[in-house]
Amino acid sequence: MAYSRSHILTPFTEKLDQIHNSIMTIAELAKANFENAIFGLFKRDNDYCNTAIANDEEIDLLEMQIDREGLYIMSRFQPVASDLRYVISSMKIGANIERIGDQVVSIARRSRKINEHPEVPELHELDKVIKLSMKMFDDALRAYTEENETLALHIKTQDKQLDRLNKELNERLILRMQDDSSKIPIYFNLIFISRCLERIGDHAANIAEDVVFAVSAEDIRHLGS
Amino acid sequence: MNQQIKNSTEQVPSEVMSPSSDMETFIKVINFNFFYGKKQTLFNINFAIPTKHVTSFIGPSGSGKSTLLRNFNRMNELLPGVRHEGDIAIDGKSIFDASIEIIALRRRIGMVFQKSNPFPRSIYENVVFPLRIMGRNKRSLLNETVERSLRSVALWDEVKDRLHENALGLSGGQMQRLCIARAISSQPEILLMDEPCSALDPIATAKIEELIVELKKEFTIVIVTHSMQQASRVSDLTAFFNFGKLIEFDHTHRIFTAPIEKQTEDYITGRFG
Numbered sequence: 286m287a288y289s290r291s292h293i294l295t296p297f298t299e300k301l302d303q304i305h306n307s308i309m310t311i312a313e314l315a316k317a318n319f320e321n322a323i324f325g326l327f328k329r330d331n332d333y334c335n336t337a338i339a340n341d342e343e344i345d346l347l348e349m350q351i352d353r354e355g356l357y358i359m360s361r362f363q364p365v366a367s368d369l370r371y372v373i374s375s376m377k378i379g380a381n382i383e384r385i386g387d388q389v390v391s392i393a394r395r396s397r398k399i400n401e402h403p404e405v406p407e408l409h410e411l412d413k414v415i416k417l418s419m420k421m422f423d424d425a426l427r428a429y430t431e432e433n434e435t436l437a438l439h440i441k442t443q444d445k446q447l448d449r450l451n452k453e454l455n456e457r458l459i460l461r462m463q464d465d466s467s468k469i470p471i472y473f474n475l476i477f478i479s480r481c482l483e484r485i486g487d488h489a490a491n492i493a494e495d496v497v498f499a500v501s502a503e504d505i506r507h508l509g510s
Numbered sequence: 511m512n513q514q515i516k517n518s519t520e521q522v523p524s525e526v527m528s529p530s531s532d533m534e535t536f537i538k539v540i541n542f543n544f545f546y547g548k549k550q551t552l553f554n555i556n557f558a559i560p561t562k563h564v565t566s567f568i569g570p571s572g573s574g575k576s577t578l579l580r581n582f583n584r585m586n587e588l589l590p591g592v593r594h595e596g597d598i599a600i601d602g603k604s605i606f607d608a609s610i611e612i613i614a615l616r617r618r619i620g621m622v623f624q625k626s627n628p629f630p631r632s633i634y635e636n637v638v639f640p641l642r643i644m645g646r647n648k649r650s651l652l653n654e655t656v657e658r659s660l661r662s663v664a665l666w667d668e669v670k671d672r673l674h675e676n677a678l679g680l681s682g683g684q685m686q687r688l689c690i691a692r693a694i695s696s697q698p699e700i701l702l703m704d705e706p707c708s709a710l711d712p713i714a715t716a717k718i719e720e721l722i723v724e725l726k727k728e729f730t731i732v733i734v735t736h737s738m739q740q741a742s743r744v745s746d747l748t749a750f751f752n753f754g755k756l757i758e759f760d761h762t763h764r765i766f767t768a769p770i771e772k773q774t775e776d777y778i779t780g781r782f783g
Contacts, residue, residue, distance in 0.1 A: 292780050363739055365766040368779050502768030 288367050288432055288500065297362045304354040304375050308382075311347040312426045314340065315382045315389065319422065319485070322389045323415055326396035326478070329404065337393040344386035351379035367499075374499035378429060381488040381495070385422065388481040388488070395474040395481070402471050410457065411479060414450050417443060418482040421489035428496045440493035441505070447486035454479050527759040533560035536730045537582065537700070542596035544577055544586070544754075551577050553754045555596070559747070564722055564731045566741035566762065569751035570782065575734045578751070579702050582732065583619040584612055600700070617644070620693030620729075624705040626685035628677035628692075633660075633669050636677045636688055640696040659691040662728075663721055683714025690721065694729065701725060703733040707740060719744045738778055742766045750774045 290301040318337045325333030355376040358364055364372050399408070421443050428437040458472045497505050528535065537559040544552035552574045559565045567575035580586045581598060584605060598605050605615055617640070628636050635642075637659050638652045646652075656673065660666040665687045669680070677688055686706060693701060703722070707715040722731060722744045735741050741748050741762065748765040750758045750773070758765065758774045769775045776782050 289781070293782070294780055297780065365738060365742070365778050366769055366775050369767060 288371060300358050304351060307347060307351045307354060308375055308378055311344055311379060311382050314344055315386045318386060318389050319419065322393040322396060325393055326399065329400045331397050331400055334393040334397045338390050341386050341390045344383055348379050348383035352376055370499045370502060374495040377495045378492050381491045385485050385488045388485050392478050392481045395478050399471055399474050405468060405471055407461065407475060410454055411475060414454060414479050414482045417447050417450060418485045421486050425489040425492035428493055432500050434497055434500045437493035437496040441490055444486050444490040447483055451479050451483040527557035536561035536601060538599045540597045542594065542598060544581060544594045545592065547591040551754050555756050557749065557756055557759045559730065559732060561730050562726055563746040564726050564733060564744055565747045565749065566745035567734045567749050567751060568741050573751040574754040575751045576704055579704055579732060579734050582702055583616050583621060617696055618698050619700045619702060620698040621702045622690050622693050622706045624708050626682065626689045628685050628688050630676065630678055632674045633677045633688060634673040637691050637695050639692060644696065655695050659695040662694060663687040663691045664717065665691060683710050683717060686710060686718060699730060701729040701731045705734055705736060750777065
């Protein structure tokens with residue numbers, strides 16, 4: 286059954302709308318920040334990196350605000366069934382988006398370090414990992430707004446693909462390190478960024494799991510891993 | 511005139527709602543319909559209530575939950591023009607069987623009402639009232655029953671020094687616990703509670719709820735409540751009624767986290783109407 290935040294009790298509806306809007310806000314911020322960090326890396330522009338690092342504070346504050354809103358709803362309205370699942374999932378999704386924000390900060394910091402060196406062609410080895418991790422994050426947010434269980438389940442399969450891409454990239458870059466030790470610091474930071482992107486995929490998969498729980502009450506964590 | 515039917519436990523339909531096959535059934539409601547004159551208020555109810563668990567009946571006013579509860583001890587028969595179809599079996603035997611004596615049936619079923627209704631007598635006499643009706647007046651038995659019953663409802667320490675004072679001097683919460691003590695003094699098997707906390711403050715309510723959880727070790731408890739929180743706090747199983755129909759019956763945690771029926775979802779989340 287499709288979830289509706291509309292209730293007989295108007296203040297309850299308003300608070301559910303409020304936590305929904307907060308999730309949308311933190312999601313948009315994290316997404317924009319993710320793009321900032323990637324721009325900083327590819328345009329070799331530290332201003333983008335610094336913006337991404339500075340904006341994370343707002344994401345942290347929004348995560349705390351979402352928790353406060355969730356606790357308020359639980360204490361004041363004692364939600365049950367789909368409402369309870371929605372509030373719990375929203376709080377967990379807020380936390381996962383905040384952790385995506387932390388990974389973005391790490392990417393921005395590593396990007397600044399890479400930008401200290403001349404550009405290397407291996408930077409584009411990250412293309413597929415970036416594209417897939419961004420798509421997973423986008424899909425997870427779309428699954429949340431559309432209550433799209435099918436899309437959420439698809440993200441879980443994408444996560445395996447992302448893990449594989451990250452592993453293959455690591456292996457290639459480790460081989461290059463052996464060929465050209467002067468570029469080890471750059472390759473090391475690229476490996477680190479790839480790992481951050483892989484973790485962003487993990488958080489997107491967590492969001493997908495929370496969406497499935499909110500929509501159908503099914504707990505799909507740790508299945509077939 | 512009530513329609514008498516034979517024990518029909520052998521005719522239990524396969525679709526009888528029972529949340530768990532490993533729970534031992536104590537009350538079984540089978541194809542049950544109920545009428546006030548021409549007006550039908552319960553429609554083909556089928557489900558099984560397990561022994562020594564707390565089962566909550568929830569639903570909007572007029573949904574039939576109290577009507578069904580009052581059929582378990584055949585209290586509805588006190589009303590004129592009522593009739594039923596189908597059967598209710600307790601421990602495998604129809605309560606409408608011709609061999610069943612109503613007084614004996616009600617002795618097996620204690621009942622607690624919304625408004626506490628102690629008799630204008632002493633605390634002691636309130637508790638032993640069911641025993642006196644049964645003609646059991648031996649002092650040692652009565653004393654033992656008073657202490658055991660009052661201890662069961664956590665009232666003994668509060669009233670042991672004033673057992674012979676008028677029960678109407680107790681607080682609202684104490685009076686309700688006294689009524690529960692009276693209901694269990696004859697050691698029934700089933701305890702029916704019809705909104706037992708609706709007139710009580712939160713502390714008195716918490717004491718009664720604590721008591722309900724404790725009493726299920728000895729009794730099969732069925733409670734009608736309008737409080738969703740109360741149903742979710744104290745009951746193991748919850749039945750949702752609407753317009754005289756049993757819409758959903760399941761483990762309480764399931765009803766309050768992921769009900770199957772949209773009507774249940776809409777009611778418990780406050781979207782009804």
